[in-house]
Amino acid sequence: MTKKLISIFLLVLLVLSLGGCKKENENASVTAGNTNPTTLRVGFCPGPYSEMWRTAIAPQLEAEGYQFEYIEFSDYVQPNNALANNEIDVNLFQHSIYLKNFSTEHNLDLSLVTEVPTAGMGIWSNTTASLDEVVDGATVTIPNDETNQARGLRVLESAGLITLKADADKAKAIPDDIDQNPHNLKIVPMEAAQLPRTLDSADLGVINGNFAISAGLDFSEVLYQEVLAEGYVNVIAVRTEDNDAQFVADIKAAATSDTFKSTIEEPSGKFYTFQKPVGW
Known part of the structure; x- marks a missing residue:
């Protein structure tokens, strides 16, 4: 009788142990890179x-x-x-x-x-009411990462403020690729996240839509808004x-x-x- 009780007790311990291992493994699968984590x-x-x-x-x-x-x-x-x-x-x-x-x-x-x-890029200003009023020698800030710098230059071109060289790769354009710059704009690449702050000192800023919204810029006041390309x-x-x-x-x-x-x-x-x- 005693041996039978001991056997039952050991069996219960084994079942509980296996159940605990299974639970630990289930928890681990959520936190250790399971292909379908719940969090x-x-x-x-x-x-x-x-x-x-x-x-x-x-x-x-x-x-x-x-x-x-x-x-x-x-x-x-x-x-x-x-x-x-x-x-x-x-x-x-x-x-x-x-x-x-x-x-x-x-x-x-x-x-x-x-x-x-x-939300596309936009051209913003705290001092200029329209693109027709852009002054000669105006400072314009644009993103400095390769992709969005080229994109910012294309926005300026689409807005009629500059033209890029005919043989330039517009997907990788840099300020040196500017051909016509009738207002002698001073193009200053900056970290994209900082562009809204530059409006306190620069004349114009070409700003990614997400950072413009984050900074509370009003899209009804944008001077030019990008039409997104593919x-x-x-x-x-x-x-x-x-x-x-x-x-x-x-x-x-x-x-x-x-x-x-x-x-x-x-x-x-x-x-x-x-x-x-x-x-x-």
Whole structure:
């Protein structure tokens, strides 16, 4: 009888031990890079895309059991490095051309999931009421990263303030590629996040939409607003190794759903005037 009780006791201990191991393994799968984590770490830069995620994407995913940790970065370099280093699971801040160029330059294996509506660049000023009033020798600040510097120069060209050399690669244009500069503008490349602050000293600033919104600039006062070319609509990005993961499929479904679109197209909302991806 005693041997039988001991056997039963040992069996119970074994079952409890196996159950504990199983629970530990289940917990580990959520935190150690499981292909479908229940808590997603999402990275942004200052601007409207954090709010876009929180209001138009997150509620759909939360209904499916996902939770989120949000991380905001101060520049355009950190979010992709953090994604590649598995410090976050997904980011939303950049257009596809920047993603491609940055990934190639830094040897990162990142992929876009889908495009989202995007606020284009604009030309802003605290001192000039219209582009017809731009003074000779005016100082103009533009982004200094390769992709957005070229983009900023193209915005100035589209606005009629400069022309670029006919043989210049406009996707990689730099100030030296300026051909005609009738106002003798002084082009000053700066870190994109700092551009809104330069309006206190510069005559004009060519500012990315997300940083303009983050700084509280009023789009009704923009002197010129970019019409986005193909490749310059912002994207949701993940590590390429996660492309086939369920959480990526769920993100894409949420960001292309009718629910997402109805939130974006709400006339009283922040995103109503954003330029839409092709096929929207």
